[in-house]
Amino acid sequence: MNGAQALIRTLVGAGVDVCFANPGTSEMHFVAALDDVPEMRAVLTLFEGVATGAADGYARMAGRPAATLLHLGPGMGNGLANLHNARRARTPMVNVVGDHARSHKRLDAPLESDIDALAGTFSGWVRRSLSPADVAADAAVAVAAAASSPGSIATLILPADVSWEDGADVAAPVRVRPAPRVPSSVVDDVAAVLSSGEPAVLFLGGDAMGEEGQLAAARVAAGTGARLMSETFPARAARGAGLPDLTRLPYPPEMALAALAGTRHLLLAGAEAPVHFFGYPGLPGHPVPDGCTVHVLSAPGEDAVTALRDLAQRAAADAEPELLEASRPELPTGELTPRAMAAVIGALLPERAIVVDEALTSGVGLMELTSGSPRHDWLALTGGAIGDGLPMALGAAVACPDRPVIGIQADGSAMYTISALWSHAREQLDITTIVCDNGSYAILEHELSRVGAQGDGKRAARLLDLGGPGLDFVAIASGMGVPATRATTAEELADQLGRALVEPGPHLIDAVLPRRG
Known part of the structure; x- marks a missing residue:
């Protein structure tokens, strides 16, 4: 062959x-x-x-x-x-x-x-x-x-x-190296740190973000008083009722610094020590406070789940974790704001859904208003290079054809890889894309002021605005074979999302949000 x-x-x-x-x-x-x-x-x-x-x-x-x-x-x-x-x-x-x-x-x-x-x-x-x-x-x-x-x-x-050329033969699979176990001595050292009673944060990432890892971490938190927190954009996170209310480290550096203020011990489970995405005038490059010691329970690639179970057994053997009860927000009415959009998603999110999150600045309230929804998985923009949402939804749907996929997609970054919609249609995948259509690169508007850039704003604003001409996502999606609708109110979004979730195949909803500026 x-x-x-x-x-x-x-x-x-x-x-x-x-x-x-x-x-x-x-x-x-x-x-x-x-x-x-x-x-x-x-x-x-x-x-x-x-x-x-x-x-x-x-x-x-x-x-x-x-x-x-x-x-x-x-x-x-x-x-x-x-x-x-x-x-x-x-x-x-x-x-x-x-x-x-x-x-x-x-x-x-x-x-x-x-x-x-x-x-x-x-x-x-x-x-x-x-x-x-x-x-x-x-x-x-x-x-x-x-x-x-x-x-x-x-x-x-x-x-x-x-x-x-000919002359090739099939090769047998090569053994895959499993994740190494964390030594007992490391678990003992972290347990001793937790027993000190000093303010501690158990910081999760990687495989610790699955159900088993989160439940073990919640036992540790309940038994020791440590706070639970996770990476800002974990690759995959289990979420929903019956899991802990896991706070994500905020993206804006000022908020990240505030979130970790007063922490004396940062305990890493499957994660690396956090750093800000960018350097900013007058701010440190990372949110770990002075005087805080970073301890590694498990490095990325090590078996974080087993390490957390062992830690829970040593430090909190009889603790009962605090877990989220099932809850949904009421369906909102009236103006379609980012928070109203989040409430609609939280109210209608189906069980076992896969949420692909590239909402960026339009994601206000998404974590809060979906936290008590039925169990689901959440895929985030881990590397920060925008344009991954539509393609990731494609791959997730191919991997899990029996699960609904909901992509929450910022408008500017959607255009980086908009042709993914054609593949959604060709493969007839159950992907519902909600475009957060605010007509701008809103995240860059925030960054322009945060980095201290100066100017009269007129020419700069033109580089951050998606108008003139505006983007017609309904026409774009329809042209690639994806049925598409436009929602301008919370009621319209709820109606269109509800219908999309019960109809087979891909759909796109252009959620028209308040314009910037």
């Missing part, structure tokens, strides 16, 4: 049976080989950033890697922003990047670039297959490298002639 056939069969044998693809000439033998391996599901995207973001969303929900298929260095470059987000989320992914045939590399063809160097900026593992005899073994190692704890991106560079 040729290299492409062996590669795909090896990926499937190792559990990677979904590929989000935007191929080109150098990948055509991979494309042709899909007919020989029907177990591999190939999902076409119209932009590489959609493919990489979808692979991120898929792996966050499936707990195993998907593959991407990208065209040479420029194609990989187009997917770089969401590869960055996946790296920050520690998402397992096998990134297959086609390259020129080996004999063609020396000619410096127009699409020639240093793929290896580019891939190294976001990958935990990079390898170039040098012959058909190597490609299957390389693929097996790539899957294991991606799926081992902590998850990472493995990039396999596939020259076109390695794909088309």
Whole structure:
């Protein structure tokens, strides 16, 4: 068999049976080989950033890697922003990047670039297959490298002639390294810190954000008086009734500093010590207060759930955690504000929903008003590179076809990867997208004043405003095959969301919010 056939069969044998693809000439033998391996599901995207973001969303929900298929260095470059987000989320992914045939590399063809160097900026593992005899073994190692704890991106560079030449054989899966256990001595040390009675915050991230980790952490908090808090944008968080009321560290630096003020001990479980997203005049680079000691219960990639269970047994064996009771906000009426939008979502959120949150500044009240809803999962913008919401919803829906997906999507960042809607329609996925349509890059309006930038504001405002012409999301979505409606009041949003959630296939609701400025 040729290299492409062996590669795909090896990926499937190792559990990677979904590929989000935007191929080109150098990948055509991979494309042709899909007919020989029907177990591999190939999902076409119209932009590489959609493919990489979808692979991120898929792996966050499936707990195993998907593959991407990208065209040479420029194609990989187009997917770089969401590869960055996946790296920050520690998402397992096998990134297959086609390259020129080996004999063609020396000619410096127009699409020639240093793929290896580019891939190294976001990958935990990079390898170039040098012959058909190597490609299957390389693929097996790539899957294991991606799926081992902590998850990472493995990039396999596939020259076109390695794909088309014969002489390849399927390789057996390589053993995946499990998450290492935290030593008992570390758990004992953290338990001793908690017994001091000094103000402490148990700060969660990674696998600690699942149901089991949160419940164990809630026992620790109940028995020791420690406060619970999580990363600002966790990759995946279980939420809803029966779980603790877990506060997220606020994004604005002033609010983050206030949230941790007075803390003497910051205990990390599956998370790294927090830092602000940006540097600001007159503010420290992180919110950890002076005099606060940072303790690592479990580093990212270690088994945080078992560490928290062990800690609960040592420090709070008989404690009963405080958990949220089932509750929903009343359906609002009248003006459609961000908080009214959040109330509608909280009132109607179905059980086992997957919420993909790229609401940004329009997310006011979302955490509060969905906290007592039926159990659901929440995917956040972990790496901060906007434009991941629509692609992540695509990947999450492919991973969990029996669960409703709701994307809460800021208008400006939606346009980065708007072509994902076409893939939503082509795959007929149960994704309901709510566009937070306030007509501006509102988050940048906040940042303009926060960084102390000065000016008369007229020309600057034009760079932050999405008007002239306005964006018609109903027309855009309809043109890509997604049924779309527009809501201008809370009642209209409730009616349209309710209908979208019971009808199969994708939907988009343009939620028209108060304009900025």
